Amino acid sequence: MTNARTTRAADAGTPQATRGRPIVVTAEHIEAVALRLWSERGFHEVSVAEVAAEVGVTARTIFRRYPTKADIVWGPLTASFQILTEALEQTSPRAPLLGRARTALVGMIRDGDTDPTARHRIRIVGRTPELQSSTSAPFLLWRQSLYDFAVAQPGVDDLRAQVFAWSAQSTALAGLIWWVTQDPGTAPWQAVDEAFAHLMD
Amino acid sequence: MTNARTTRAADAGTPQATRGRPIVVTAEHIEAVALRLWSERGFHEVSVAEVAAEVGVTARTIFRRYPTKADIVWGPLTASFQILTEALEQTSPRAPLLGRARTALVGMIRDGDTDPTARHRIRIVGRTPELQSSTSAPFLLWRQSLYDFAVAQPGVDDLRAQVFAWSAQSTALAGLIWWVTQDPGTAPWQAVDEAFAHLMD
DNA sequence: TGCTTTGCGTCACTCTATGACATAAAGAGC
DNA sequence: GCTCTTTATGTCATAGAGTGACGCAAAGCA
Numbered sequence: 185m186t187n188a189r190t191t192r193a194a195d196a197g198t199p200q201a202t203r204g205r206p207i208v209v210t211a212e213h214i215e216a217v218a219l220r221l222w223s224e225r226g227f228h229e230v231s232v233a234e235v236a237a238e239v240g241v242t243a244r245t246i247f248r249r250y251p252t253k254a255d256i257v258w259g260p261l262t263a264s265f266q267i268l269t270e271a272l273e274q275t276s277p278r279a280p281l282l283g284r285a286r287t288a289l290v291g292m293i294r295d296g297d298t299d300p301t302a303r304h305r306i307r308i309v310g311r312t313p314e315l316q317s318s319t320s321a322p323f324l325l326w327r328q329s330l331y332d333f334a335v336a337q338p339g340v341d342d343l344r345a346q347v348f349a350w351s352a353q354s355t356a357l358a359g360l361i362w363w364v365t366q367d368p369g370t371a372p373w374q375a376v377d378e379a380f381a382h383l384m385d
Numbered sequence: 386m387t388n389a390r391t392t393r394a395a396d397a398g399t400p401q402a403t404r405g406r407p408i409v410v411t412a413e414h415i416e417a418v419a420l421r422l423w424s425e426r427g428f429h430e431v432s433v434a435e436v437a438a439e440v441g442v443t444a445r446t447i448f449r450r451y452p453t454k455a456d457i458v459w460g461p462l463t464a465s466f467q468i469l470t471e472a473l474e475q476t477s478p479r480a481p482l483l484g485r486a487r488t489a490l491v492g493m494i495r496d497g498d499t500d501p502t503a504r505h506r507i508r509i510v511g512r513t514p515e516l517q518s519s520t521s522a523p524f525l526l527w528r529q530s531l532y533d534f535a536v537a538q539p540g541v542d543d544l545r546a547q548v549f550a551w552s553a554q555s556t557a558l559a560g561l562i563w564w565v566t567q568d569p570g571t572a573p574w575q576a577v578d579e580a581f582a583h584l585m586d
Numbered sequence: 587t588g589c590t591t592t593g594c595g596t597c598a599c600t601c602t603a604t605g606a607c608a609t610a611a612a613g614a615g616c
Numbered sequence: 617g618c619t620c621t622t623t624a625t626g627t628c629a630t631a632g633a634g635t636g637a638c639g640c641a642a643a644g645c646a
Binding site for chain 1: 514515517518519520525543544545547548549550551552554555556558559560562563576579580583584
């Protein structure tokens with residue numbers, strides 16, 4: 185399950201230059217423009233070159249800052265796997281595994297909802313099937329976190345940990361995708377919580 | 386969940402020409418060459434142009450017969466969603482939903498195992514993360530079948546059906562990926578059956 | 587004023603995928 | 617045999633996602 189690409193997420197985001205030439209545009213600005221264009225006209229319909237031109241840089245610069253086009257959508261949410269890893273450890277050891285995953289994932293999504301762009305990002309993902317790929321940076325990392333957590337528990341073999349990681353991750357994804365179709369009154373974490381309620385019946 | 390791309394799978398495979406120019410190479414030959422090259426050197430490492438050259442056609446011809454590079458790997462397995470749909474209907478209506486999914490998926494994979502290339506295809510998928518995408522033709526179609534089946538049951542709302550479809554599909558996938566890492570003695574359907582046993586504990 | 591460090595533009599290139607157009611090869615009807 | 621139609625393929629051009637190489641720009645530092 186581990187591979188070299190796991191570290192790709194760390195490449196994204198704003199470089200922290202103290203000595204050399206400072207960056208021309210912030211990651212926030214790039215992502216704001218990209219999110220606006222993609223929510224207006226669709227992820228597939230607007231190319232990276234077009235986003236770059238609107239921002240005022242070259243496509244080459246975008247691809248130096250983000251490993252893939254999809255990573256622009258995820259932005260700071262890519263680092264959420266660290267929060268998930270910690271949240272999993274903080275759940276009650278006496279609760280069942282899926283319950284602990286539910287608590288951690290719902291908490292992570294609820295806390296991440298303070299970012300005003302978070303819902304915007306989720307909506308674009310929910311409307312773009314190719315972004316729902318299991319190999320998308322966050323989903324891959326969530327699954328890795330869930331797997332690492334599960335496999336460290338006593339009496340959990342490899343296959344069981346894999347199944348746990350896959351089903352927990354895709355249940356969260358199912359909840360998020362379903363949330364996109366709902367009226368804007370509800371919160372994403374509520375949809376994920378409901379999704380887990382259905383899984384655990 | 387439904388979109389126009391669902392029908393793309395029907396494009397793949399050998400054309401059935403009765404009047405015009407006959408095809409130069411069969412789908413079996415194309416897939417045999419592609420599977421050999423990709424298992425030897427990796428899916429990402431061998432381009433479609435290289436496969437086409439080895440077969441004796443142009444890359445344009447390959448992309449006319451297969452909608453994407455990934456569809457060459459899946460080949461006849463793409464049509465397995467029809468078998469899955471029928472298998473789901475034939476399960477006992479008194480069994481729980483996940484149990485019915487387990488029976489249908491395991492049966493489908495067991496029956497498909499008579500194709501001598503089936504295991505070969507699964508191994509390439511298991512070793513290639515980008516082929517494990519939720520938007521890969523077969524996984525998308527499996528999930529669609531599972532969703533359609535679940536949502537037609539009394540008392541199953543949309544979110545519940547989505548969660549059911551996602552978790553059943555990804556449990557099968559987890560089993561298949563795990564099987565690739567095992568010694569060749571076991572059968573793929575056994576790994577999937579074990580995966581479901583873990584999910585349903 | 588150099589020197590080093592870091593970000594960016596430019597250019598060239600690969601690979602997947604698609605549209606347009608011409609051509610090849612079969613069957614059907616005469 | 618000769619057209620006409622049908623279907624598959626080759627060729628060419630193009631778009632879009634990435635990537636490597638190279639040089640320049642702009643900052644801090646000695």
